[in-house]
Amino acid sequence: MIAPYDEFNDDVIDIRNVTRRFGTKRALDEVTLAVPRGVVFGLVGANGAGKTTLIRHVLGLLKAQAGTVRVFGRDPVLDPVGVLSRLGYLAEENDLPGWMRVDELIRYTRAFYPGWDDRYAEKLLESFGLAPAAKVKNLSKGQRARAGLVVALAYRPELLVLDEPSSGLDPIVRRDILGAIVRTIADEGRTVLFSSHLLDEVERVSDCVAMLDRGRVVFAGELDQIKQSHHRLTVRFDGGRPSPPDLNGVLRWEPHGGDWMATAQGPLDEFQFAVAAVGGEVVERRSLSLDEIFLAQVGTAYVEQQES
Amino acid sequence: MQIHLSTSDGVPIYLQIVNQVKYLVASGKLQAGEELPPIRTLAERLLINPNTVARAYRELELAGVVTKRRTAGTYVSAAGSPLARRERLKILADRVDALLAEARQMNVDTETLVDLVRQRDEALDATTRSPVTRKER
Amino acid sequence: MRGAPQAMLWQIWRRHRWGLSADLAYLATAPAVVALIPLEFGKKPVADVLGLVGVAVLTHLVGVFSYGFDADLVKKESVYPVRGFVLPVSNWTLTWPAIAGAAAIIAAWPLIALGVWRPCGYATPLWWPGVAVTALLGVSQALGWTPFAHHWLRLVLAVFTGGAFAAMGAIAVALFDADERLLVGAFATVWTFSFVAAYFGVGRARRGEPVAWRWLDRVGPRFARNRAALGAFRSPLRAQLWLEMRRHGWMTPIFLVTVLACVIPMLLLPNSPAVPAWRILAIVAGMPLLLAGVVATGFGKADPFQRGVLLPQFMATRPVSCGHFVAAKMLAAALSVLVSCGILLAVMLPWFFRPDNLRSFSALWQGVSTSKVVAVATLVIVYWIALSWRQLAAGMWVALSGREWVGVVSAFGFGSALICATFAGLWLSYHPDSRERLAAFTPWCLPAMLIAKIAAGSCCARQLLLRRLMSPYTVGLFLAVWCAVVASSCGFIVWLTPRDLWTRASIAQVICGVVLMIPFARLAGAPLALSFNRHR
Numbered sequence A: 001m002i003a004p005y006d007e008f009n010d011d012v013i014d015i016r017n018v019t020r021r022f023g024t025k026r027a028l029d030e031v032t033l034a035v036p037r038g039v040v041f042g043l044v045g046a047n048g049a050g051k052t053t054l055i056r057h058v059l060g061l062l063k064a065q066a067g068t069v070r071v072f073g074r075d076p077v078l079d080p081v082g083v084l085s086r087l088g089y090l091a092e093e094n095d096l097p098g099w100m101r102v103d104e105l106i107r108y109t110r111a112f113y114p115g116w117d118d119r120y121a122e123k124l125l126e127s128f129g130l131a132p133a134a135k136v137k138n139l140s141k142g143q144r145a146r147a148g149l150v151v152a153l154a155y156r157p158e159l160l161v162l163d164e165p166s167s168g169l170d171p172i173v174r175r176d177i178l179g180a181i182v183r184t185i186a187d188e189g190r191t192v193l194f195s196s197h198l199l200d201e202v203e204r205v206s207d208c209v210a211m212l213d214r215g216r217v218v219f220a221g222e223l224d225q226i227k228q229s230h231h232r233l234t235v236r237f238d239g240g241r242p243s244p245p246d247l248n249g250v251l252r253w254e255p256h257g258g259d260w261m262a263t264a265q266g267p268l269d270e271f272q273f274a275v276a277a278v279g280g281e282v283v284e285r286r287s288l289s290l291d292e293i294f295l296a297q298v299g300t301a302y303v304e305q306q307e308s
Numbered sequence B: 001m002q003i004h005l006s007t008s009d010g011v012p013i014y015l016q017i018v019n020q021v022k023y024l025v026a027s028g029k030l031q032a033g034e035e036l037p038p039i040r041t042l043a044e045r046l047l048i049n050p051n052t053v054a055r056a057y058r059e060l061e062l063a064g065v066v067t068k069r070r071t072a073g074t075y076v077s078a079a080g081s082p083l084a085r086r087e088r089l090k091i092l093a094d095r096v097d098a099l100l101a102e103a104r105q106m107n108v109d110t111e112t113l114v115d116l117v118r119q120r121d122e123a124l125d126a127t128t129r130s131p132v133t134r135k136e137r
Numbered sequence C: 001m002r003g004a005p006q007a008m009l010w011q012i013w014r015r016h017r018w019g020l021s022a023d024l025a026y027l028a029t030a031p032a033v034v035a036l037i038p039l040e041f042g043k044k045p046v047a048d049v050l051g052l053v054g055v056a057v058l059t060h061l062v063g064v065f066s067y068g069f070d071a072d073l074v075k076k077e078s079v080y081p082v083r084g085f086v087l088p089v090s091n092w093t094l095t096w097p098a099i100a101g102a103a104a105i106i107a108a109w110p111l112i113a114l115g116v117w118r119p120c121g122y123a124t125p126l127w128w129p130g131v132a133v134t135a136l137l138g139v140s141q142a143l144g145w146t147p148f149a150h151h152w153l154r155l156v157l158a159v160f161t162g163g164a165f166a167a168m169g170a171i172a173v174a175l176f177d178a179d180e181r182l183l184v185g186a187f188a189t190v191w192t193f194s195f196v197a198a199y200f201g202v203g204r205a206r207r208g209e210p211v212a213w214r215w216l217d218r219v220g221p222r223f224a225r226n227r228a229a230l231g232a233f234r235s236p237l238r239a240q241l242w243l244e245m246r247r248h249g250w251m252t253p254i255f256l257v258t259v260l261a262c263v264i265p266m267l268l269l270p271n272s273p274a275v276p277a278w279r280i281l282a283i284v285a286g287m288p289l290l291l292a293g294v295v296a297t298g299f300g301k302a303d304p305f306q307r308g309v310l311l312p313q314f315m316a317t318r319p320v321s322c323g324h325f326v327a328a329k330m331l332a333a334a335l336s337v338l339v340s341c342g343i344l345l346a347v348m349l350p351w352f353f354r355p356d357n358l359r360s361f362s363a364l365w366q367g368v369s370t371s372k373v374v375a376v377a378t379l380v381i382v383y384w385i386a387l388s389w390r391q392l393a394a395g396m397w398v399a400l401s402g403r404e405w406v407g408v409v410s411a412f413g414f415g416s417a418l419i420c421a422t423f424a425g426l427w428l429s430y431h432p433d434s435r436e437r438l439a440a441f442t443p444w445c446l447p448a449m450l451i452a453k454i455a456a457g458s459c460c461a462r463q464l465l466l467r468r469l470m471s472p473y474t475v476g477l478f479l480a481v482w483c484a485v486v487a488s489s490c491g492f493i494v495w496l497t498p499r500d501l502w503t504r505a506s507i508a509q510v511i512c513g514v515v516l517m518i519p520f521a522r523l524a525g526a527p528l529a530l531s532f533n534r535h536r
Helices: A051-059 A080-086 A104-108 A118-129 A141-153 A171-186 A199-205 A222-228 A268-277 A290-307 B013-026 B039-046 B050-062 B080-104 B108-130 B133-137 C004-015 C017-036 C043-065 C096-120 C128-145 C153-176 C180-207 C215-228 C236-249 C253-268 C277-299 C322-352 C357-362 C370-394 C398-399 C406-431 C434-466 C472-496 C505-516 C521-533
Strands: A011-024 A025-035 A040-044 A066-071 A089-092 A159-163 A191-195 A207-213 A214-220 A230-237 A251-258 A257-266 A280-286 B066-068 B074-075
Touching: A025 A051, A025 A066, A025 A207, A025 A214, A040 A051, A040 A199, A040 A290, A051 A066, A051 A159, A051 A191, A051 A268, A066 C370, A066 C398, A080 A089, A080 A257, A080 B108, A080 C434, A089 A141, A089 C043, A089 C521, A104 A141, A104 C236, A118 A141, A118 A268, A141 A171, A159 A171, A171 A191, A171 A199, A171 B039, A171 B050, A199 A290, A207 A222, A207 A290, A222 A230, A222 A290, A251 A290, A251 B050, A268 A280, B013 B050, B039 B050, B050 B066, B050 B074, B066 C043, B080 B108, B080 C521, C004 C017, C004 C096, C017 C043, C017 C096, C043 C406, C096 C128, C128 C153, C128 C180, C153 C398, C180 C434, C236 C253, C236 C322, C253 C277, C253 C322, C277 C322, C277 C357, C277 C398, C322 C357, C322 C370, C322 C398, C322 C434, C322 C521, C370 C472, C370 C521, C398 C406, C398 C521, C406 C434, C434 C472, C434 C505, C434 C521, C472 C521
Parallel strands: A040 A191, A040 A207, A089 A159, A159 A191
Antiparallel strands: A011 A025, A011 A066, A207 A214, A230 A257, A230 A280, A251 A257, B066 B074
């Protein structure tokens, strides 16, 4: 369907060692990330972790100060047209020109994309209940997000980039946006990159997840693997312990009755050995939701920072 | 087919689908030969990644609960019924385990628990029998 | 505790304490400075400068007391600070800045007139200019504080009242010889009316009841329905051009028509011998240049009504190259200028061929062959249009760069250059002997500026090619067009000047001047500036 890329590999987005400073603050610190074709890639992290900065690098709105960014094998700064014409973008601070009417917005936008699907746009407008004669600035926030979604989807872009698409929106609009992601990915070969701090959304639709914390990638990989490598374990020590042992891979200890509850990262059997070595026993294992993993990872980092 | 997903308890979504389909088959709400919704439809309805649905269906196929027919479409397999009783018991065993764990934490011994189960069963029988009209309606 | 009116004034003081302190410092020191300068040094240049600063002080006071610094004219909403509306005070108290501002200005003017202008030998009137500025303050308060339902309505009313003001001043000076009592009375009446308007405007803003022309809502959709039926754009460039025309392109023509509406009645009057016809023509012909200069400040932005110069993400993520983006802007500027100049020509041609005007004009070209007159007239019109376009296009890079500081630096640079030039001009007019010394510098200055310009231009062209913002073909085409314009302009000037003025030096100076006047780097820099903005 699409010719193979001329550079690097078949990853749709390939970010290598990208560093970005704003003044003295490091917004991105040696970030390396690859988004393979055909996946939904969720970008999670606290506010100010660098999600938006990363996405703006993908769009070419920011120039990498160090490292390389390739989208479809091209540099989005040197070849904005080549990248942007194959990409759909919707952001939280959706700044569609307010003076345009919805039909004018459609007419204007469709001129840029040869693959624009009029019937699909029509269908989306109808299902979202967007009146063609309404001015964009008079639309509610949710309707504006939907209008943005129409102009980001109607040409069936190969890559859909959504930056905090649903924050501050009501559940019905959020459903529409998630539905758009699901529908996009159901079309063969399309890729979605989206950032969100609504982690249940990310967990629902993502194949892969990367977590950013203060400009660094904490982990990145397939959601299943991430979930399998994080555990919440109840550990019982003979005769109890006043304080938990210092074990590799434990992100956080919490007292739990007479036992200790560990949030751990890494292979389970290794951890069981380690616990046995200090005279303990894993009595229960439970997998974590992405929310809990996020809290454990970022929360720990916070404690470390306080100590140091 | 009613499926409810929860992302708060850490159980992977595909596993939730697998468990719930098994439960639906076991409880007879899904009959043998009935068609499951296509992957894309279910994904859009549940707002989850289609790959997740596909994985759940694959697992269900491996477990023999459903069969894929060549003309596309996934059906509850006829072999589902003999498996049903075992599945049912397995699901109940999970619930009983949870109940026992809770009872232990509250210092209630198993004898008292079993008595309680009996009591509740009688009470339930009484309530379901008396308002017959409600059932018919 | 202080009362509510004092609290209102204290807020204004708190917000503008530095500016107001500077104003007070000026009022306190300027008369002293004037008094201290010995007479033989020549007080007139001092009065020119200090007096102008005095006018600036009055303008500043107008801005302060009308809350004009915190808002823009094109906003629909009232510029009155919203926090005032939730205070437990009456509308009357909220209108207090109107009275305080009027008092401040009426008190300040005699100080400036008596302290600065009069000691320097100007017979400056003592009251009416102050009252006129007060009336201006009243009008800006009335216009600014009243909320409107359409965002251009305030602009239109402002242009009309501005025209009325100018007409009032002109009539007073021409017909009544600037009679002090009459002018004070007239402007005080204007102030009284606008004070009442400002009072009701605050009330409307507080109630959230904007002034609306409802019939527009019935007319508007009728036009809009036709617009929806238009077909698809043939290319991205056309779509972008449509956007630029809708946002910027119609600004200059609309502005021009509004101003013309004020001017046309004056054109219908018979000419007075005091104002020759050619001067009127020059003023009217200067209008598109002036208005384009005003519109140009917003032309580089994505939306002239937007605050700040940041390129919206929606625009930045359209798959258009920076070159095409700028090309659409330049084309829109050209269309806009063509429309404006066309309108003006259509209005002025009947006036031009009115018998009395034609007679006075034909006196100007007595003894010149008709063909030459026609050729010159055509060329002048072409250059007039091109110059108007230049007004719009050459400054685009400032806002396109998306950095506030570029605007500040360039405005500061332009302003200081203007001040230096004013000083130099004044100096030269009072010291004729230094003119020759300056003339000696010209052969050195011009080539240096030329080299700087060529360096800037080639740097821009190189960057355009390096960053792949434009193809080598387009850059070459631009260079060729630029060279052609320079060559034809030089030819035009040489053709117009009498043969006996031609020397090698004068021709070289003309070429240097033309090369310096016709923008290259400022135009070629526009895509660069946009790229600088888009890829930060």
